[in-house]
Amino acid sequence: MSARRGERRALLAVVPVVVLALVTGGWALGSARSPTRITLELSWQAPSWARPLGSAEAGVDLLALLTHGTARALALAATVAAFGFVLGTPLGAAAGLRRGRVLAVTLRLCDLVQAFPSFLLALAVLSAVTAPSRAHLAGVFCLTSWAPFTRLAAAQARTLASAQFVEAARALGLRPWQVLARHVVPNLLGPVAIQAGGVAAGVVLGETALGFVGLGPSDGVSLGAVLEQGVAGMLRAPHVLAFGALAVAAASGSLQLASEGLRRWMLRAPAG
């Protein structure tokens, strides 16, 4: 019984990120507050009743800026993680089933891609555009987001390859891709999908870092831009920095928490 409760407790870890996504997403869609409207006379104003989080540079409503920025960061992270999952899982499963040299090369490639400074890659690729858009950023992150999924799928497929039902499928004369698609991939989807939380958290932080150094989306609505303004206005308006840092920590932290909770839940759940 206590194992059940432990399972449910582990699943609760998903709640913060779901709430954060729903609240910021709903707010961004439903509220009339604009994250870009400039009201110069309100520049750097402290929180008030009309503007609960105060104003940022050029009198932009900080509440609107942060909710839109968080929602867009989460949407970007979800897109990139989904892309990595869809591309990386079959790749890793195929390599894990083939074993031998293919597997070794694939794992080496994953090592390289995962260890490589994503910042450098982003800078190299983004130099092709004068003002990066969110689609460009998504493209940059998608270049590397498959690697964690591939690595895990390869490890899972390697153990599955010697399972009896896979051997039976082979013995029945199924082609390798049929074995892969029908028997291997469906059985490793769960554990591999859990990687998504970690990947998404990485994307949120990556987007924030790029925005902070001035390589963010050109519309200026991003958590990184808020942090950059917070640093620039540190003396006049420390609230911008405080709320910005809090939003970054909440977005990346809730994703990490969810991924950790799902991993625990997966470990406890009965195999099969």
Place this chain on the structure above:
Amino acid sequence: MAGRVLRALLSQALGALGVVLVLASLVFLALRLLPGDPAALILGEQAPASARAELRSRLGFDQPLLVQYGRFVVGLIRLDLGQSLARPGRTAFGEVWGALGPTAALAGLAVALGAAGGVGAALLGVGPWLGAARRWVVRAVLVVAATPLLALAPLATYLLALRWRLVPLPGDPDGGFTGLVFASVLLGLPLGAQVARIARAALLEVTHAKFLEVAVAKGGGPWRVWVLHALPVASAPIVVVVATQLGALLGGAIVLERLFERPGLGSLMLGAYAARDIPVMEASVVASGLLFVVAQSLSAALQAAVDPRGGAA
């Protein structure tokens, strides 16, 4: 045996060079695929056509792409990618060379502090020195590991530099060594937390090993038992963690250089990006990639040295 080691080293070096070449080609292509006239971007739309044509031919942009690429690769090998556009009279690699020192100091100090701090925290979390309070060390490590550097660094700067005046302000030219140490501590914190987690797990794994029981039976104190006997076993995973965090460390260094207005590779790169200083941009991206690859190879060699049992290799 020696032949195998030599072959492994050679393949490592070739792989490293391959990575740098891929990155260099990527930045080369990205800068050439730029929509519009790069000369107009650099000089402004109002610049006379003759000046723009002159700049294009100086950068070699009027040549076929393959010829440009060939010249680029030759330039890479000779460490000569031409002169900086933003600061005429200076070569691109000269600019990079000048920026390399501050970044290497920042990253090197951060690795040293992070590794030492992480190992210290792990030992405190496992050993008997703190008693029941060691639980708090473990929790603190978890909190630090979950806190993004991007959120922590600006807040810490606000509190320590602006509020309490304990460290020099960002961009303070007199900041010197204290500023460097402060930035390194911030950069080393996430690394230290990762090292502490892995080192603690590795130490816990050997807690019940026979050789530790022997060490205790021989009358060794906790210091002798943990630091002299247990820690060497955990050293290989620690090196692995540092190696996997090097990429993140470089990204963090760029962010911190921007935050503290420190000179370095990151500042150079971002400045060159903003000013469309193509030669400096190419040189600094290639140099950063090279720095990363060399550090990674070094850590692989170190890993083999501290753990002669050998892993997959």
